[in-house]
Each structure stands twice: as structure tokens, then as C-alpha cells.
Amino acid sequence: MNIRRLVLIAVPYLWLVALFLIPFVIVVKISLSDTALAIPPYVPTFDLSGGWDGVKSYFSQLDFDNFTFLTEDDLYWRAYLSSLKIAVIATVATLLAAYPIAYGMARAAPEWRPTLMMLVILPFWTSFLIRVYSWIGILSQEGYLNQLLLGLGLIDQPLKILNTNLAVYIGIVYTYLPFMILPIYATLEKLDQSLLEAAEDLGCSRLSAFWLVTLPLSRPGIVAGCFLVFIPAIGEFVIPSLLGGSRTLMIGKVLWEEFFSNRDWPVASAVAVVLLLLLIVPIMLFQRNQQKQQEAEL
Amino acid sequence: MLSGVAMDTAAQGRVFAPWNDPDEEPLIQFRSVTKRFGSFTAIDNLTLDIYAREFFALLGPSGCGKTTLMRMLAGFETATEGTILLEGEDIAGVPPNKRAVNMMFQSYALFPHLSVYDNIAFGLKRSSMSKPDIAARVDEMLRLTRLERFARRKPHQISGGQRQRVALARSLAKAPKLLLLDEPLGALDKKLRQDTQFELMDIQERTGTTFVIVTHDQEEAMTVASRVAVMDDGRIVQVATPAEIYETPNSVYVADFIGDVNIIEGNASRQQGETIRIHWAEGQEPIVGTPSAPIAEGTRVHFAIRPEKVTITAQKPAGRANAFAGKVHDIAYLGNISTYHVKLANGQILKAQAANNQRIDRRSFNWEDPVWLSWTDTAGVVLTG
Numbered sequence: 001m002n003i004r005r006l007v008l009i010a011v012p013y014l015w016l017v018a019l020f021l022i023p024f025v026i027v028v029k030i031s032l033s034d035t036a037l038a039i040p041p042y043v044p045t046f047d048l049s050g051g052w053d054g055v056k057s058y059f060s061q062l063d064f065d066n067f068t069f070l071t072e073d074d075l076y077w078r079a080y081l082s083s084l085k086i087a088v089i090a091t092v093a094t095l096l097a098a099y100p101i102a103y104g105m106a107r108a109a110p111e112w113r114p115t116l117m118m119l120v121i122l123p124f125w126t127s128f129l130i131r132v133y134s135w136i137g138i139l140s141q142e143g144y145l146n147q148l149l150l151g152l153g154l155i156d157q158p159l160k161i162l163n164t165n166l167a168v169y170i171g172i173v174y175t176y177l178p179f180m181i182l183p184i185y186a187t188l189e190k191l192d193q194s195l196l197e198a199a200e201d202l203g204c205s206r207l208s209a210f211w212l213v214t215l216p217l218s219r220p221g222i223v224a225g226c227f228l229v230f231i232p233a234i235g236e237f238v239i240p241s242l243l244g245g246s247r248t249l250m251i252g253k254v255l256w257e258e259f260f261s262n263r264d265w266p267v268a269s270a271v272a273v274v275l276l277l278l279l280i281v282p283i284m285l286f287q288r289n290q291q292k293q294q295e296a297e298l
Numbered sequence: 299m300l301s302g303v304a305m306d307t308a309a310q311g312r313v314f315a316p317w318n319d320p321d322e323e324p325l326i327q328f329r330s331v332t333k334r335f336g337s338f339t340a341i342d343n344l345t346l347d348i349y350a351r352e353f354f355a356l357l358g359p360s361g362c363g364k365t366t367l368m369r370m371l372a373g374f375e376t377a378t379e380g381t382i383l384l385e386g387e388d389i390a391g392v393p394p395n396k397r398a399v400n401m402m403f404q405s406y407a408l409f410p411h412l413s414v415y416d417n418i419a420f421g422l423k424r425s426s427m428s429k430p431d432i433a434a435r436v437d438e439m440l441r442l443t444r445l446e447r448f449a450r451r452k453p454h455q456i457s458g459g460q461r462q463r464v465a466l467a468r469s470l471a472k473a474p475k476l477l478l479l480d481e482p483l484g485a486l487d488k489k490l491r492q493d494t495q496f497e498l499m500d501i502q503e504r505t506g507t508t509f510v511i512v513t514h515d516q517e518e519a520m521t522v523a524s525r526v527a528v529m530d531d532g533r534i535v536q537v538a539t540p541a542e543i544y545e546t547p548n549s550v551y552v553a554d555f556i557g558d559v560n561i562i563e564g565n566a567s568r569q570q571g572e573t574i575r576i577h578w579a580e581g582q583e584p585i586v587g588t589p590s591a592p593i594a595e596g597t598r599v600h601f602a603i604r605p606e607k608v609t610i611t612a613q614k615p616a617g618r619a620n621a622f623a624g625k626v627h628d629i630a631y632l633g634n635i636s637t638y639h640v641k642l643a644n645g646q647i648l649k650a651q652a653a654n655n656q657r658i659d660r661r662s663f664n665w666e667d668p669v670w671l672s673w674t675d676t677a678g679v680v681l682t683g
């Protein structure tokens with residue numbers, strides 16, 4: 001193997017080591033430490049000045065106490081389960097909202113498609129935080145949504161949406177919609193229209209042609225979109241903190257509180273490590289899906 | 299080409315010619331059908347009858363409206379004007395999934411997520427057929443198209459020729475009254491195409507289905523079809539058996555489109571009995587030809603004659619109605635036959651074909667050899683269109 005190829009391959013790996021592996025090792029290290037009233041707020045700290053003995057005593061002080069602790073307090077596993085549930089429901093909701101949009105985009109006249117694509121991506125031009133904040137203004141008791149519904153006479157009491165799980169779902173669907181639309185659109189746009197004509201020719205109604213041809217052929221896009229929403233949604237923290245209520249339990253929020261309110265860095269790190277281990281399964285499934293799709297296209 | 303004509307004469311031996319029988323009701327009738335896309339007229343006031351069990355070929359250059367015609371039969375386009383009847387019933391309001399018509403798409407349009415087996419079963423599963431019957435029918439189709447070994451494969455795991463057979467099997471599975479084939483063999487190489495043509499004819503005969511095939515390959519149309527419709531610009535120029543199209547084209551367009559032909563333009567003199575004389579060049583004897591209908595004196599006509607009807611000899615032949623002297627300008631050796639391009643005294647070049655069945659030293663004329671071209675008074679056609 002020549003040097004150039006080696007360098008080319010090395011670049012992404014160096015990137016991965018610098019931006020993922022090193023921070024991860026640091027987090028793992030903290031998760032094995034103990035809390036302390038100090039700066040940084042944990043012991044032991046890694047110190048090379050103590051020589052070989054220093055290193056040995058450093059490692060001897062690391063333990064799995066924090067992980068054991070996570071299993072003892074049921075808050076944590078309930079938070080993981082609740083996150084999982086919220087992420088699953090939100091992913092399904094995002095799929096249901098995104099599919100018709102992607103379908104409409106793929107069916108639009110070709111000259112319109114770039115504009116529609118632009119509109120989908122446009123929200124990314126403003127800060128994510130500002131957009132989530134603005135949902136507070138929409139969903140609150142005196143917010144625009146309640147005003148509109150009251151004004152139309154559809155309700156006579158303002159609905160409590162903000163600070164409930166429903167607001168969290170709305171926030172996740174809104175935020176992650178483009179990640180679902182784009183991969184689905186990509187598969188639908190490639191779909192050969194003559195396949196639908198062939199299905200109709202063979203006796204399908206429009207609707208059954210959709211079920212039997214369009215939907216199965218857009219499956220790779222659906223799967224990719226679901227992972228792209230599910231994986232970040234499970235660790236989501238901003239949306240449940242801002243839109244969710246005190247009873248909204250999500251692991252991202254627990255982690256944040258552990259870290260900033262309790263200043264318990266080791267437990268917060270243990271929570272993060274477990275979250276990552278849990279996410280490895282869906283991430284690997286996602287990778288396999290992408291790989292299979294690429295192979296099918298060859 | 300020649301084999302195609304020979305095949306058709308054999309077909310006529312069995313006297314399958316429902317179009318000559320006034321009592322026979324056509325399976326499909328186009329009645330003054332016009333199709334416009336916006337202001338563009340794709341099909342222009344077209345009237346056409348196609349009979350049951352026919353193998354009907356639509357032949358014409360790209361963009362002349364062949365696919366549009368098929369899509370109207372399948373139900374994907376509706377006629378702007380006129381009516382289309384299937385077994386005497388107007389099909390305008392019938393959606394594609396309710397028509398006893400199946401189409402084999404130009405691109406095959408196989409479902410990539412389904413196996414060969416499931417592709418073929420697709421249409422059957424949409425009908426009320428029972429499961430064992432479906433399985434039996436699919437197996438029959440797999441046998442017919444010799445695809446048994448590939449039943450479990452996906453379309454991307456088989457070759458182009460096999461895919462084409464899957465598409466054919468899928469469109470035949472529901473035993474449609476009418477099968478539409480849109481340039482089905484376009485993607486195949488010449489050898490495979492010829493094999494498949496005969497396979498198609500065989501399947502058509504065994505199943506008794508009416509086939510309408512679109513092609514822009516005149517040789518293919520001549521080989522497979524019971525009748526050929528030659529199209530130009532949304533109109534049908536001539537509908538006839540391959541032999542008739544070849545021997546008696548009704549216009550210069552058809553004569554020129556099908557096979558190789560010499561076309562000479564001239565003025566008709568007064569008719570004498572069956573024949574007329576065509577004055578075509580200063581200092582050349584008029585051509586003696588036999589028009590199919592009386593022609594007025596002075597009409598501008600085209601005389602069309604196939605190269606194989608022109609005899610090439612070294613000496614002036616005796617007793618031929620037409621004989622012209624010239625020089626060999628070019629020779630195309632095609633194995634069993636040779637085509638000679640002969641330049642006449644006035645500069646006109648005519649093609650003549652001769653079979654290479656003589657002894658090698660007597661067979662060939664060489665470049666610049668003086669030769670005579672001759673033909674009888676019925677060898678060519680006199681065209682006014």
C-alpha cells in the first residue's frame with residue numbers, strides 16, 4: 001500500500017480518534033471515579049508526576065460503583081425506558097408527518113422540487129434553540145394555538161399542551177422532520193413511474209399499487225429516516241427541558257440535572273456511557289441498512 | 299427480411315386473414331381517434347381495426363405515436379377525440395386495472411423488490427384466483443418462458459434476456475385478450491432478438507392471444523407480424539400483410555421505409571392497356587410499369603423497384619420491357635447475395651441484387667464493367683403518393 005492511500009485512509013480515522021474516541025475515553029474515566037468537592041469535582045485525577053506508582057494507585061482507585069448505583073435507583077432505568085418510549089412514539093409520528101410531504105415533493109413537477117427541498121431545509125438557517133423557544137409561545141396556555149382554537153370556538157377552555165409529553169412529541173416531530181423527509185424523498189424520487197403503471201396494468205387500484213409497490217420500494221428511505229430521528233431523539237435534552245413538564249422523564253434531562261444541578265460528574269458520565277452502549281445497537285442496525293441499500297444499488 | 303416474407307407466405311397458406319372476412323368483428327377498433335398533448339397532435343384522426351389472434355405490428359420512426367397508441371389501449375391515456383372499442387365496447391371510461399389488456403413495458407418495469415416468481419404472480423394475486431391455481435399458473439408461465447431455474451431470483455440477479463422473458467411471462471399470466479408489447483426486444487442483441495422473435499411467435503400461436511407489438515425495426519415487424527401498420531407522424535400510412543407491404547407499398551414513404559428500394563421520379567404518359575410509360579430522364583427510354591389504378595396523363599409519379607427484381611447482365615437481354623445500360627459503380631458483397639450500384643448514362647444510380655450461386659469466375663462483375671439492368675413491366679410499383 002502506498003503512502004498516499006495510507007494518508008487518505010488515516011484522515012477519517014484521526015478525525016474519529018480526536019473527536020470521538022478521546023472524549024469518550026475521558027468520559028469513561030470520569031464514570032469510574034468518585035464524586036468530590038473539588039475542581040474538577042471527582043477523584044482520582046490522573047497525575048503523571050507520581051511516576052509508575054502514581055499511575056498504579058490511580059487505576060486501583062477506579063471502580064464500577066457509579067454503574068452499580070444506576071441499577072439501584074429506579075429513576076435511571078425508568079428514565080431510559082421512558083426515553084425509549086418517547087423516542088419510538090416520536091419517530092413514528094415523524095414518519096407519519098414526513099411521508100406525505102416527501103411523497104408530495106417527489107410527485108411535484110421537476111422544476112418545483114429544488115424549491116420544495118429548500119423550504120424543508122430552510123428552518124436550519126435559524127438557531128434550533130430559538131425555534132424550540134418559539135414553540136413555547138405557540139403551545140402555552142395563552143399561546144397562539146389556544147387563542148386560535150378559542151377564537152374559532154372549537155374549545156372554551158385553553159388546552160394544557162405546554163409542559164406535557166405531547167409538547168415534547170410536537171417538538172421532536174418539528175425538529176427532526178427534515179431528517180425523515182430527505183431520505184424518504186430520495187427513494188421516492190428515484191421510483192420508476194412505469195412500475196406503478198405496471199401494477200395498475202396488472203389489476204391494482206391506485207391505493208393497492210401504493211401499498212404493494214411504492215411503500216416497499218421506499219422502505220430503505222423509511223428505515224434510514226427512522227434511525228436518523230430515533231438515535232438523537234432518545235438522548236434529546238433541550239426539547240424535554242423546554243417543552244416537557246416536571247413529569248416528563250428523559251435520560252437526556254436526567255443527565256443534564258446530574259451534571260449541572262447535582263454536580264455529580266461521575267454518575268452523569270456513567271449515564272452517558274450506558275446511553276451510548278444502548279445506542280450502539282440501533283446505530284449498527286442503521287449501518288447495516290445503509291450498506292445493504294448500497295449493495296442493492298450496485 | 300427475405301425470410302420474413304417467406305414466413306408470411308407460409309402463414310397465408312393456413313388462410314388466417316380475418317381482415318378479409320366482412321363478417322368477422324374486430325377485437326379492437328380505433329374510430330377517428332385523435333390524441334393531443336396540449337397543442338401537439340400525437341395521433342391524428344386514426345382509424346384501424348385489429349382482429350382476434352392477430353400478431354399486429356406497429357412500425358414507424360421514433361416519435362410517430364406508437365407508444366401513445368399502445369398507452370391508449372392499456373388505459374394510461376385517453377383519446378382526445380374519437381372512440382376506441384374493445385370487443386365492440388367503448389373502453390374510454392374503463393381504468394387500466396379493469397381492462398382485459400396487459401402490457402409488456404418498453405423498460406420491462408419489473409418489480410425490483412419481488413422475486414421472478416412473485417413478479418409473475420403479481421397480477422394473478424389481484425384477481426379472485428385461488429392460491430393453488432395461482433401457483434399452477436405461475437409454474438406454467440415459468441415453463442413457457444423457460445425460467446423455472448430462476449423463480450427465486452430477484453430481477454437484478456438475472457440477465458437482460460431473462461428479465462425480458464419475466465416481463466413477457468408476467469404480462470401473459472392473466473391470459474389477457476390483448477397483449478401489448480412496446481419495443482419488447484429493443485434491449486437485446488441481434489442473435490438473442492431473433493431467437494426471441496420466434497419464441498414470441500410460438501407463444502402467440504400456442505396461447506391464441508392477440509398481440510400488438512411496437513417496433514421501429516422493420517425486419518422484426520416483417521418476421522413476426524400477421525399484419526403491419528406503417529405509421530408516420532400520428533397517422534397510419536398503410537396496413538397490410540408483410541408481403542403486401544413489401545411487394546405493393548402504397549406510397550413512397552412505405553416503400554422507402556421497408557427494405558431496400560430504387561425510386562425513380564417521372565411523368566406518366568397516356569395509359570395503354572395495363573401499362574403506362576414513365577418519362578424520367580432526357581435521352582433515356584421511358585420505364586414501362588403497371589399501375590394498380592388508372593393514372594391520368596402527365597401525372598407526376600414515382601416508380602419503385604426492389605433491387606432483387608432488377609436483373610444485371612453483361613449483354614442486353616432480349617424481350618424485357620425495361621433495359622438500361624450502365625457501369626458498375628460500387629459492389630456490396632453480402633455473402634449469399636451481392637448488391638451492385640450501377641450508374642446509368644444520365645448519372646442515375648440504380649441498385650441491383652444478384653444471388654452468388656454461380657461459378658466464381660462467371661459470377662462477378664467488376665468495378666467499371668459495362669452492364670445492362672432490366673426488369674419486367676410488373677416488377678415495380680407505380681406510386682402517386
Ligand SMILES: Nc1ncnc2c1ncn2[C@@H]1O[C@H](COP(=O)(O)OP(=O)(O)O)[C@@H](O)[C@H]1O
Binds near residue numbers: 335338360
Ligand atoms: N405525456 C406526453 N406529453 C407531451 N407529449 C408527449 C407525451 N407523450 C408523448 N408525447 C409526444 O408524442 C409523440 C409520440 O410519442 P410516442 O408515442 O412515445 O412515440 P413513439 O413511441 O412512436 O416513439 C412524441 O413527439 C412525444 O414527444
Ligand SMILES: [Mg+2]
Binds near residue numbers: 364365
Ligand atoms: Mg415508444
